[in-house]
Amino acid sequence: MSGTSTGKTNAGNFFEDFTVGQVIEHATPRTITEGDRALYQALYPTRFALPSSKEFAQQVGLTEHPVEELIGFHIAFGKTVPDVSLNAVANLGYAECRFHQPVVPGDTLRTSSEVIGLKQNSNGKTGVVHVRSTATNQRGEVAIDWCRWVMVNKRDVEAPAPETFVPDLKSVVAPEDLIIPAGLDFTGYDFTAAGETFRFGDYEVGEKIDHVDGVTLTDPEHMLATRLWQNTAKVHFNVQARTDGNRLIYGGHIISLARALSFNGLANAQLIAAINAGAHVAPAYADRTIYAWSEVLDKAETAAPGVGAMRLRLVATRGRDESMILRGDDGKYADGVLLDLDYWVLIPV
Amino acid sequence: MSGTSTGKTNAGNFFEDFTVGQVIEHATPRTITEGDRALYQALYPTRFALPSSKEFAQQVGLTEHPVEELIGFHIAFGKTVPDVSLNAVANLGYAECRFHQPVVPGDTLRTSSEVIGLKQNSNGKTGVVHVRSTATNQRGEVAIDWCRWVMVNKRDVEAPAPETFVPDLKSVVAPEDLIIPAGLDFTGYDFTAAGETFRFGDYEVGEKIDHVDGVTLTDPEHMLATRLWQNTAKVHFNVQARTDGNRLIYGGHIISLARALSFNGLANAQLIAAINAGAHVAPAYADRTIYAWSEVLDKAETAAPGVGAMRLRLVATRGRDESMILRGDDGKYADGVLLDLDYWVLIPV
C-alpha cells in the first residue's frame, strides 16, 4: 500500500451515479455566527438596515437578528457541491427557492438533496441532473429549499442512459406560497434608518432601476467568500484547474454583489422571500467591474401587516449599461450580462 | 416608464443642497459584533492589549470588552458619506472629535449630522461644508462626535452662493474636556501583558518615536475594511471611477494602519480619547509601503486613577523616514507624508 494513493478521496458523483428518487445527505453541518455577518459586510457593499441593525430587526417584529438570506443560501448550497456538482460542466438553473425562516447566528444548517430529474444529453458524454435541496436547522425545521439543475459529466460514456425524467418546476413561486417570517410587521417601519423613502406603492411593474455604482473584482475577495460557504469547486481557487489559468468566480459571489449594489434604489427591499429563477449568463473573473440594474416584474400583497411582495429581476453586468437592455433583437442575452436573477422581496407597503 | 431609470437612486447632496442648521439623519444603523473585532485584527497589525483581551479590559475596570475606538469612528463616519461627501472633491479636515464611551459588541450606532458652516469657493464651482456629526447608540447616548469639513461640488454653478459662515472650532480638545470611560483605573495596569514598560512619565513633550515597521498596501485589504464600515465612496472600489484607474485608499484605512504600527513604542497608549485635527496630506494606493512615526505634543493629568492623557501627532509616510521631518523649509509637508493626525490617548501614569 505504501507509496500509492488509496482511493479515500472524494471524486464526486458522475451522471451515471444518480438515480431519480435518490436522497443524498450532504456533509459538514455549519453553525452561523456573527463572524459570518461581519465577513459578509466586508465582502459586499450591503447596507440593508435589517441585517445591519439588531434594533431595526426588533422594530419590525423579529426577536432575533437575521443574517442576510444569501448567507444561508450560499452555505446551504455549498454543501451540495461535493456530491452534486463536483463534476459539473455548467450550472443551468434554479427554481422554487424559498426562504422558510430567517437564519440567525447560532443556527446550524445541514443540507440534503433529492434527485428529481435526469436526462442524458444526445452527445452521450453528459447529462442533466435535477435536484431539490433542503437546508434544515438544528431543530430539524426547513430553513431554505430550492431546485437546481446542472450538466454533469459521465464517468464512462458507455454507461447506459437512464430513463429520462424532467420535473415540472414552477417558473415563478406564487405570491400565496411566499413565507413571511413570523412576527414581521412593517407598519412602524423607519424609512429614515433604512435610507430611502420609496415603498411598495412607489414602484411600478416594468420600472427599471440603474443602481449606478460598480465594484471591481479581485481574486482574494471571491476566494474568501467562497471558502466561507465551504464551496469546494476547484475552479474558484486553483489557477491550474482551468486551461486559461483564470480563477472562475463563484456565481453566488456575483449574486451577492449585485444584491448589495441594488440597495441604491431598492433600500427597502429588506428581505428575500424566494428565488424564482436564475441564470449565470457569462463567467466572471478578477479585474472586471460589476454593475447592476433591476426591473420590477410583479407586485403582490401579503397577509403580514404592512408587508408587500415585489418580484424583481436583478441583472449584473460587466461594465455599466445605462440602457438596461437584457437581450438583443436575436433574443440572446446582451453582451456584458453576467447574471439574470428573478426573485421576490418583502417591502413596506 | 419601462426601459428608463426612475431616479430612485441617491445622487448625494451638492453644495447648494446644504443650509446652516440643517440636520441630516443618516441611514443604516449598524450593530457592532465580535466579527468586527476579528476583522480589524486581520486588517491592521494591532496589538494593544485592551481591545485584544477581555481580561485585560476587566483588569482596568471596564466591565465589557470595547472594540478599538477607530472601529466605532469608521462605522459612524461611513454613515455620513452618502449624504455629506458623495460629491466631495476633498476631505479637508477634522476637529473636536471625542469618544464619549467605549463601543462594545452588541451596540448599535446611528449617526446624524448638523451643517455648521458653508463657504462657497471663489471659483463658483465648489464650496466648503462644515458638519458636526454625532453617533448615538441604542440607548440614545452619544458614543462619538466630531466635526469635519469637506469641499463639495455644486450641481449647478449658477446656483446662488449661500451666506458664508465658518464655525469657530477648537484647534485642540482641552484636556479637561476629555471623557474618560466610566470605571477606567490604570493603578493595577499589567505592563508585561501590555508589552512595554514606558508610562506617562517616560515620554517628554517634543519626543519623536520611529515605529520602525512597514506594511505594503493591497487593494483587497483596503476594500474589505472600507466596506466593513459601509463607506460607499466610489473611488475606493471602482477602477472606472477615476481617470488614472487606481483605487484611492480610504483615508481612515491609513489612520488605522498607522495607529496599529504605533504600538511599537506606544504600546501603553491604550485608548484614543479625542482627535484634535487630521489631514490626509496625500493619496495612498496599493503597492506602497506605509510606515509611521509619532511626536509627543502635550501631556495632561486626568481625574481617573492612574490615567494620564498624552497628545500625539501620528504621521504616516510612504516609505520610512527615519529623520521624521513633517514639513520642509517652505512649510509644506515633506514628500512622502500621507497623514498628519493630532489626537489624545490615555496612558498609565
Next chain:
Amino acid sequence: MSGTSTGKTNAGNFFEDFTVGQVIEHATPRTITEGDRALYQALYPTRFALPSSKEFAQQVGLTEHPVEELIGFHIAFGKTVPDVSLNAVANLGYAECRFHQPVVPGDTLRTSSEVIGLKQNSNGKTGVVHVRSTATNQRGEVAIDWCRWVMVNKRDVEAPAPETFVPDLKSVVAPEDLIIPAGLDFTGYDFTAAGETFRFGDYEVGEKIDHVDGVTLTDPEHMLATRLWQNTAKVHFNVQARTDGNRLIYGGHIISLARALSFNGLANAQLIAAINAGAHVAPAYADRTIYAWSEVLDKAETAAPGVGAMRLRLVATRGRDESMILRGDDGKYADGVLLDLDYWVLIPV
C-alpha cells in the same frame, strides 16, 4: 530629544540576550471569538464537522464549541515572535507540542517561554535558541505547549558564546501522553455529517493519501491570516524587508492550508492532539499553487470511548506530486516539498 528617535521600540532579542532557564512572559493576551472561527473558514478550505458545527461538537461530548486547534496554536505562537524570533534567520523545528484542552470562543490566551537550550554556531554570527512555550487561558490552565528552536542573529559577533546546552526532546509524543478533551466520546459519531466513512480501522500504517485539491496563494490572504495571529515578523508584510521584494508567507499559513486540504481523505481526523515535529522545508510566496498529501505513520488506542489516535505526516507541495515522494535518493527533500509535519489526530475507531 526633539527630532530623534528615543529607543522605545522593540528591537527584539539577539542570541546573546538569551540564557538557559530564562522565562519570558510574552505580551498581548488575546481573546478568541466567533470572528476568528469565521475568518479561519474564509482563509482555509476547512470542512471538518467538529469546528464547523456546534451540534456536531455536542454530539461527541463537548459542551462548548471548540475552534480549530491551529487557531489556538497560531495565536499562542504569534505572541512569542517579538521576543524570540524577531531576529531569527530560520525557524528550525518543533517538538513536543500538545493540545491540553480545546480552545473555545471567550477564552483568552497568553504565552510564556522558557529558554531550554543554547548553542552558538561555529561561524560566531548566529546561534540556536531552544524554547519551551506555554499558552495558558484565563483560568491559568495550560491550553497548548510546545518546543521550538530557531537560529537567531547575534547583535555583536564579539559577544562570548554561552555554554552549549541542547535539550533532549522527544522525537514523538508517546500515545499515552496524548491528552484527550474531557468528555470526548466518538461512539455515536455521525459519519454522514462528517463527510467520509473511513474510520481508524480503515487506515494502515504506511498508507499514503493524495488530497487532490490545490489552492493558489495570494498576498492579501496570508497577510490577513498572519495579522489575525498578531504575528509581527516583518518579512510577511513588507516588500521592503527582503532583498527580493517578495513577501515570505508565514509557515503556519501553509500548515493550516495543508491541514484543510487533508479533509479530502481524512475527514474524520477531527482533532489535532499533538505535533511531534515540523519542518518548513522551503519558502512559499504568492501565486504558487499548494497541494498536500499524507502518510499514516502510526496508530494507537486511547482510553476515551470510540476514540483512536493516528500519527500522520502531512506534506505540502508546490504543485501536485501524485508520486508522493518525500525525499530523493540523496536523502534530501524532494523539489517542491514545502512542509513536513508529523502530528497526532483523534479519529473514531
